[in-house]
Amino acid sequence: MTSFEEAKTEETVTCLHLTFYHPGQEEKMMFRCLNFCKREKVRADDTAKFGRDSSVCRYNLMDTRVSRIQFSLQFYRKLHTSECGFEIKNLSKKTKLTVNQTELGHLNKIDLPWKCIICFGDYQILAEIQEGESTDYFETHLHMAEAPILQERCLPCLPSLQPIPENGISPSLFLPQGKSPTEIDENEL
Numbered sequence: 001m002t003s004f005e006e007a008k009t010e011e012t013v014t015c016l017h018l019t020f021y022h023p024g025q026e027e028k029m030m031f032r033c034l035n036f037c038k039r040e041k042v043r044a045d046d047t048a049k050f051g052r053d054s055s056v057c058r059y060n061l062m063d064t065r066v067s068r069i070q071f072s073l074q075f076y077r078k079l080h081t082s083e084c085g086f087e088i089k090n091l092s093k094k095t096k097l098t099v100n101q102t103e104l105g106h107l108n109k110i111d112l113p114w115k116c117i118i119c120f121g122d123y124q125i126l127a128e129i130q131e132g133e134s135t136d137y138f139e140t141h142l143h144m145a146e147a148p149i150l151q152e153r154c155l156p157c158l159p160s161l162q163p164i165p166e167n168g169i170s171p172s173l174f175l176p177q178g179k180s181p182t183e184i185d186e187n188e189l
Contacts, residue, residue, distance in 0.1 A: 033054070034060070041138075043137050044134075049069050051068050074089070088112045090107065099112065
């Protein structure tokens with residue numbers, strides 16, 4: 001047998017892609033301590049903390065309005081399955097964290113959906129999980145958005161944002177309660 005044949009099988013690694021946006025990022029440079037566009041390995045038993053305190057947080061946001069420890073992400077394997085996921089916990093006593101439509105107060109935590117928007121203050125973070133097999137570590141891959149994520153992407157987490165017709169008048173204003181507009185193909189008329 002050759003060394004190639006005897007080599008261990010490579011595992012795919014779960015990667016958490018995080019795209020950051022803040023309206024003042026150009027002037028305030030609050031993301032200057034983040035390592036963008038390079039994957040970073042994180043041990044599975046480490047908690048990835050985000051916040052202002054560099055002695056505690058792995059990912060530093062240089063902004064006095066951010067809590068010392070804003071939130072954490074914990075990698076875990078789901079019970080009775082080989083599937084892995086992330087749990088997000090709000091560690092800020094002053095600022096609520098929103099994951100899609102779910103508002104988290106201090107010490108509240110939920111499973112991170114495979115694609116979601118995390119918001120606190122003026123910060124918007126698009127989180128996307130790329131599944132892998134390794135249970136020893138995961139990777140983070142940070143990106144910076146040039147435009148607001150909430151306007152750029154149309155996720156199901158934002159049902160309050162409804163399209164406005166070209167005439168500027170919402171049909172829901174004229175519909176009886178409980179009725180919704182139906183779409184008709186122009187060939188059916």
